[in-house]
Amino acid sequence: MRLLPSPLLSTSRRETWPLIRLALPICGAQLAQAGMSVVDIMMTGRQSATDLAAVSVGASLWLPLMLFMTGTLMGLTPIVAHLLGGGRRAGIRPSVHQALWIGLVMGMIAALLLSVAVDPVFALMEVPAPVASRASDYVGAVAFGMPGIAIFLALRAFSDGMNHTRPSLWISLVGLGVNIPCNYLLIYGGDGLVELLGAATPDWLAQMPALGAFGCGIATAISMWVMSLAMILYTQRSRAYGDIDLWHSASRPTAKLMGELLYVGLPIGVAIFVEVTLFTLIALFVASLGETVVAAHQVALNYTSVLFMLPLSLGMALTVRVGNTLGSGNLERARLVAWNGILVAVAVAVFNSLVLWSTAEPVVALYTHNPEVQALTLSLVGLAMLYQVSDSVQVALAGALRGYKDTRVIMVITLLSYWLVGLGGGHWLGEYGLGTWVEPMGVYGYWSGLIAGLTVAAVLLGERLRRRSKDTAWGKPRPVQAPTDRERQ
Known part of the structure; x- marks a missing residue:
């Protein structure tokens, strides 16, 4: 009995290494950016x-x-990936320019919000005055960097789409x-x-004031x-992008291309924002359970979040x-590529679980010497091993669906799974339990x-990918279109 259908096995042999080769630099970049925090x-x-x-x-x-940006x-x-796969390279430059316009606007709005709206938020959060x-x-200083990081993110999305x-x-x-x-x-x-x-410090540097959190910002x-x-210079001078002269001339803002980008991208931004707020709200609820619980929760979450970078990058x-x-028009192969990626994700989950099992005790000991915190953290890491697969x-299913430009359903599933099941169900179990059957679980x-x-999200996203990939592969094929006049501009 064959474990895999032969078309999927054949696809796995051809696709697994290119997929991993793409994912590893993304993982390194994610870790480097997390390292800054x-x-x-x-x-x-x-x-x-x-x-x-x-x-x-x-x-x-x-x-x-x-993260919303x-x-x-x-x-x-996915827009660049489709254009590249379909040989419509002339359409890539104007699409990237629209992303840069959107990124600049988003960056400036974010900078404005961080400059003027943080004090009321801190007052609402009852942050102590010296900290606030x-x-x-700190936040006001970071605000000046938001347009810059938006440009980097747009160019990174372009480069990733170009493989x-x-x-x-x-x-x-x-x-x-x-x-x-x-x-x-x-x-x-x-x-x-x-x-x-020591004495080698120049006088003018020795007189610099210590700025603390403001200096960090x-x-x-x-x-x-x-x-x-650096990303602008690289995309300008590198030959890796072939004949795409990204900086030859600017494309003016175009409603159609901007609309396509926002149609695909905004649901992704909302989904990521929902995920971030899920963990933020859980941290706030857990805060009432005592210092030991808060410390153990944060250590376990921080440790497992590092391992999550690999499936996220995948x-x-x-x-x-x-x-x-x-984009190349090979719709059946795209279906196989997507499901091969899911199999690789399962293998990554098994790897992460083995890492957690073998390194949990020494790693947790690096975070804290408190035996109570260590014991509770290790029990939470045991639960984390259970959800590695889901x-x-x-996250791999969501990535595959983004390749289909199917992002609105991801947003809806994320809202239901994370907030209703994950946050709502978790809060109910933590505070009230299950009636007479289960005491409050903290x-x-x-x-x-x-x-x-996460399990509900995996099941729902899996069913969505099954239907979408099947309908696309076995439905009426969409011919690869020649570049339009607008795309040639």
């Missing part, structure tokens, strides 16, 4: 507890905005490399440099603009592979809700 927390924590709290609170405002601009990736003051300064994912890795590493020394200089000021360099904004300029790479194949599969209830929500 880790560096910010570590370095401000050494300055003072108030600065650490200010950066943590401030990041809870600007990170969701940036990321998701929206990710709509460019420094957090406001060229390595630039995002190298440039993200450049951003991290800029962030660390800028953080040190601006957070600690001249005193920090004197401590590091400036360093973040500088890193964002450095990444943006889903982003799968968007490109499916989009390329659909989590990896659902933090375990919230994590059980996560497992249920």
Whole structure:
């Protein structure tokens, strides 16, 4: 008895390595960008507890905005992948320009919101005045970088759609490399440099003030603009994009192309925002359960989030592979490419579970020496091992559906699965249990809700991909269109 149908087995042999080769640089870029947040927390924590709290609170405002922009601009990736796969390269440049226009507008709106709207939010959150003051300064500094990161995200989506994912890795590493020394200089000021360099410190640097959280925000904004300029230079000079002269001349804003990008991208942005708010709200609910529970929850979530980068990157790479194949007009092969990606996601989930099982104790010991926190964290990591398959599969399914430009259904499924099942069900289990059968489960209830929500998402997205890929492959084929006059402009 064959374990795999021969067409899928044949596709797996041809597609698995190209998919992994695309995913690994994306994973590295994601880790590098996450590393910037880790560096910010570590370095401000050494300055003072108030600065650490200010950066943590401030990041809870600007990170969701940036992730919303990321998701929206990710709509460019399947568009470019379709055009490339269909040989309609002339249509790529104007589509990228529309993404840049949208990114600039979104970046400026985000900067405006972060500059003027944070103080009322901090007041509503009842953030202590010293923390709120420094957090406001931090967020105000980060705001200047939002247009820059929006440009980077648009160009990254273009490059990914062109099957060229390595630039995002190298440039993200450049951003991290800029962030660390800028953080040190601006957070600690001249005193920090004197401590590091001693008498070799120039007088003008030794007199720099320590800016704390505000300096961290400036360093973040500088890193964002450095990444943006580096990506502009790379796309301008690299030969990897062939005859696509992206910077030859600007395309004016076009309602049709912008509408297509927003039609595909906005639901992705909303879905990512929903996911982020899910974990934020769970953290707020768990906060009432005591310091030990909060600490264990944060450690377990942080640890497992690092491993999630691999299936997340696999889903982003799968968007490109499916989009390329659909663009070429090979609709049946696109279906096989999508389901092969799901099989790879299952293998990644098994790998992640093995990593959790074999490294949990020593890794958790690096986070905390408190035996109660360690024990509770390890029990939560055990639950995390249970949802690795559903989590990896659902993010890969979402990536495959994005390759089909089918993003609105992902948004609806995400809302139902994450908020209704994951958050609502988890809160009910945590606070009330199941009547006389199950006592209130506390933090375990919230994590059980996560497992249920991710499983429901995987089932619903799987059924959607089955129907969409089947209808596309076995329905009436859509011929590959020649470039239009507008696309040639």
